[in-house]
Amino acid sequence: MNLDLSNKTAFVCGSTQGIGKAAAIELALLGAKVVLIARNETVLKSTLEEINAINHQKNEYIIADFSEPEQLKLAVEKHISQHGAAHILVNNTGGPPAGKISDAKPQEFLTAFNNHLICNHILAEALLPFMKQEKFGRIINIISTSVKQPLKGLGVSNTIRAAVANWAKTLSFEVAAHGITVNNVLPGATxxxxxxxxxxxxSLKMNESIDKISQEMLDEIPAGRFAAAEEIAAAVAFLASPAAAYINGINVPVDGGRTTCL
Ligand SMILES: NC(=O)c1ccc[n+]([C@@H]2O[C@H](COP(=O)([O-])OP(=O)(O)OC[C@H]3O[C@@H](n4cnc5c(N)ncnc54)[C@H](OP(=O)(O)O)[C@@H]3O)[C@@H](O)[C@H]2O)c1
Known part of the structure; x- marks a missing residue:
C-alpha cells in the first residue's frame, strides 16, 4: 500500500491544536511538506518547530482568520505566488458555537457559512489549478457526524456541515478525472x-457536573471512550495518500461506532 507523501505539499487549516494539528503531524510523518494555517502566530511558530523536527523539510505557515474570507484569499494567494501551491488541502477550522437552533440568530448562520463553506471554496479555488497540473489532488474536509445524524444542541453546526458535505460531493464529480479526490472526515467526540x-x-447550562455530562456522551459511544485526535488524523492521512486514489466523494465517520445509521 502506497502511503508515501514525499514530494507532496499539504495545506492544513486549523492546524495549531486538536484534529488539524494531529493531521499535520501524520502528513509530515508520511513525508509531506506542511503549510500550517491558523490565526495565532506564536502557536503557529511553535507548531512549525514540531513539524520541522518530524520531516526535516522547509515547512511554512500562513496567518489567516477564517472569519475574514477576503483576508484568507489574499494571504493564500500571496503565499502561493512566493512559495508555490499544494497537492493536499485539509479544510478545517474551529466549530460554530453550540446552541439550540431555535435560539440561533440569522447572523450566526452567515458567520458559520463564511468560516466553513466560503473559506473551503476559496482554498480549493486557489489550489485546484496546481492539483490539475500535477494530476494529483486531495481535498479533505473535517466536518462532523451530524451530516449523517444531526446532533442535538448543535443547530448552526448541523446546518452548515450539511452544506459543506454537499459542496464536497458536488466538487468530487467535477475534479475526479484530474486525479483529484474530495472526501469528508466526520469525527465523533474527540x-x-x-x-x-x-x-x-x-454542564453550566444544565447545572450538572462535567463528569456526568461526559459520562452521558460516553454512554452513546459503543467504543466507550472519546477519540484521540491522532485517530481522526489517521483517516485524513490515508485519504491523502496515493493508496486512496479511488476513494472519492464519501463521508468517513471516525466515531467509535456512535452514528446509528450506515
Ligand atoms: N473535537 C470534537 O469532538 C469534534 C467532533 C466533531 C467535529 N469536530 C469539528 O472538527 C473541527 C476541528 O475540531 P477541534 O476539536 O480540533 O477544534 P479546536 O481544538 O478548537 O482547534 C481549532 C483549530 O482551528 C483554528 N481556528 C479556530 N478558529 C479559526 C479561525 N477563525 N480562523 C482560522 N483558524 C481558526 C485554531 O487555531 P487559532 O485559534 O490559532 O486560529 C485551531 O488550530 C471543528 O470544526 C470541530 O467542530 C470536532
Missing part, C-alpha cells in the same frame, strides 16, 4: 479543546 468547551458549556 478529546480536544473544542470537546472540552462543549462539555463545560453543557
Amino acid at each position: 478529546s480536544t479543546a473544542r470537546l472540552q468547551g462543549i462539555i463545560s458549556n453543557k
